């Protein structure tokens with residue numbers, strides 16, 4: 001009935017207001033938190049301490065957008081040293097992240113679309129990862145969120161043909177995407 005529709009609309013508006021207040025409070029908490037607490041919120045986004053320290057040092061932020069824009073700008077300073085530093089925290093694609101740290105949990109979630117029950121796919125990814133590491137000397141890194149195992153395998157085969165310079169640029173772009181997606185997750189709560 002009309003009344004029921006009105007009630008549902010009011011309930012929905014109320015729920016959205018509560019969520020809006022909650023997400024604002026995450027930013028407010030971050031702005032006001034002691035340095036160590038603020039660092040622990042953003043450190044799991046990427047294993048590059050300088051990045052997290054700079055994001056925390058630039059507080060307070062007026063909005064989440066301003067924070068994400070600044071954090072994104074910082075990622076454009078990354079080079080091969082940062083890539084190596086960050087890779088120590090990224091499990092191979094297709095291998096479930098070890099340990100219980102926050103990053104491992106994030107990795108598991110990001111790789112959730114990779115069907116690890118599909119043994120042919122898992123084998124192909126393992127072989128591709130080994131080939132990639134032999135050719136480029138580091139773990140294959142891809143923003144796995146939103147990608148199926150097949151998509152990832154296709155990207156792995158494509159990128160195996162890159163030159164080292166091209167591939168370093170691609171890997172850095174993937175690291176940026178992973179980092180900024182994780183940062184979105186921190187403030188989307």
Ligand SMILES: NC(=O)NC1=NC(=O)NC1=O
Nearest residue numbers: 093107110141142143144
């Ligand atoms: N080797 C990887 O690409 N690892 C990962 N990609 C993601 O999106 N999350 C990971 O842990």
